[in-house]
Amino acid sequence: MNDKPILEVRHLRKHFDGTGVLEDVSFAMREGEVIVVVGPSGCGKSTLLRCINGLERPDGGEILLDGARIDGAADLVKVRRQVGMVFQSYDLFPHMDVMGNLTLGPVQALKQPRAQVEAEAEKALARVGLADRAHALPRQLSGGQKQRVALVRAMLMHPRLLLLDEITAALDPEMVREVLNVVLDLARDGMTMLIVTHEMRFAEAVADRVIFLEGGSVLEDAPPARFFHAPETDRARQFLASFEFDAVRQPPKD
Amino acid sequence: MQDLAILFRGNNLRRLLGGLGVTLKLSLVSVALSIALGLVVGALMTLKNPVLKAFFRLWLETVRIVPQLVLLFLVYFGLAKAFNLQISGETAAVAVFTFWGAGEMGDLVRGAITSIPVHQRESSAALGLTRAQCWRFVLLPQAARRLVPQAINLTTRMIKTTSLVMLIGVVEVLKVGSQIIDAARYDAPQGAIWVYAAVFFLYFIACWPISLAAGRLEKKWS
Ligand SMILES: Nc1ncnc2c1ncn2[C@@H]1O[C@H](COP(=O)(O)OP(=O)(O)O)[C@@H](O)[C@H]1O
Ligand SMILES: [Mg+2]
Numbered sequence: 001m002n003d004k005p006i007l008e009v010r011h012l013r014k015h016f017d018g019t020g021v022l023e024d025v026s027f028a029m030r031e032g033e034v035i036v037v038v039g040p041s042g043c044g045k046s047t048l049l050r051c052i053n054g055l056e057r058p059d060g061g062e063i064l065l066d067g068a069r070i071d072g073a074a075d076l077v078k079v080r081r082q083v084g085m086v087f088q089s090y091d092l093f094p095h096m097d098v099m100g101n102l103t104l105g106p107v108q109a110l111k112q113p114r115a116q117v118e119a120e121a122e123k124a125l126a127r128v129g130l131a132d133r134a135h136a137l138p139r140q141l142s143g144g145q146k147q148r149v150a151l152v153r154a155m156l157m158h159p160r161l162l163l164l165d166e167i168t169a170a171l172d173p174e175m176v177r178e179v180l181n182v183v184l185d186l187a188r189d190g191m192t193m194l195i196v197t198h199e200m201r202f203a204e205a206v207a208d209r210v211i212f213l214e215g216g217s218v219l220e221d222a223p224p225a226r227f228f229h230a231p232e233t234d235r236a237r238q239f240l241a242s243f244e245f246d247a248v249r250q251p252p253k254d
Numbered sequence: 255m256q257d258l259a260i261l262f263r264g265n266n267l268r269r270l271l272g273g274l275g276v277t278l279k280l281s282l283v284s285v286a287l288s289i290a291l292g293l294v295v296g297a298l299m300t301l302k303n304p305v306l307k308a309f310f311r312l313w314l315e316t317v318r319i320v321p322q323l324v325l326l327f328l329v330y331f332g333l334a335k336a337f338n339l340q341i342s343g344e345t346a347a348v349a350v351f352t353f354w355g356a357g358e359m360g361d362l363v364r365g366a367i368t369s370i371p372v373h374q375r376e377s378s379a380a381l382g383l384t385r386a387q388c389w390r391f392v393l394l395p396q397a398a399r400r401l402v403p404q405a406i407n408l409t410t411r412m413i414k415t416t417s418l419v420m421l422i423g424v425v426e427v428l429k430v431g432s433q434i435i436d437a438a439r440y441d442a443p444q445g446a447i448w449v450y451a452a453v454f455f456l457y458f459i460a461c462w463p464i465s466l467a468a469g470r471l472e473k474k475w476s
Contacts, residue, residue: 077383093391094396095395
């Protein structure tokens, strides 16, 4: 891990129809770092990620990738080739098989030779346990399998930075783990990732830093051990408490 | 049963088949024009321009509310009366069917394009595809899979509806049919049934393969 910032977000502001979603968001991330963004639903986590890869246009502030401004960049296509993103919904292309989904970006956007991309795709599929599904259609896959394919699809573009927006939120609980294991694997390989998730145990395991987003700005930016066990703000404490359940019955006294 | 023979009397069968030929020609010309225009119209229909929107709305409502027969009479007799403009029955028929078909086809194209979820566009953008690549590899192939069976369905409806044109005097299969029936009124009084059966059969063999193909495509691509 070196100290050069790969991504810098400075005073980012984004409003929808006059209502502020992001007011003043600033943070920086180094190469190889994994940052998890948490916060109550509707606080603008998705908006933040969408601004970073140009799906939304910021109303103010700056976003820099490797030191160069990318907000309002004329060449959003070039930016997106360096910033991968996986969404919550299953966003595979339903008319193409798994291999077609995986090769489209590298072959068409990066103009890599198809044979080379296919060889790489096969290896990557094997790594996520889907070696035998290369010619399946998305509708023949389970939700967990689809998200693993979506992760592989993003990785085959060799992005500088990977954005993950609640990629397990639509999954049945027993499929969450197989997807998160792939993300943990990527983290071990040194992939730089900005992750939005509601899986707090996973966040604690994968994150180098946790960013708590609330009321349009970053309320906490801390290592997971500190954020989860000694948060500084009341808001963060309340947020974390919403994941706890109080026991209905008292433990027996004896 | 012996009245069945009027089908084979003289050149009656050839005349019926010739009538079907005129029908198919009118249909195919109208269908080809409708599909070509409909693709353009449908693409325009997805735009958010309010003037265009109102215009297409009016067009669609017109072809859906006013029966094709009325449109045919309006164009064929109305134009002649209002502007002293005499157009042939075939021209009137092609004009009306294309007006109808292009509107309906446009709406199918619009529906096929707008039914594709936004995140298909977003995830292809996130993959670094250009706008053109996104349309070519992701959006249009999905729109086409939706569109083709519906367009084939519209085609069969158009072919069937061409039977209306005999009411403005275009010689085609039904008109030939009634001429044969009239001519044989006295010596083959039950002939009508056989002539209409033959007409039914001719329309059936024209439309059936098409709707069979539509059903297959629908199953394969759904
Ligand atoms: N395209 C949009 N138009 C209008 N409002 C939007 C749009 N996208 C998001 N919002 C609003 O912005 C707020 C933040 O949304 P989002 O970033 O999705 O939150 P989160 O991902 O943290 O749940 C929500 O109140 C949402 O309704
Ligand atoms: Mg969200």
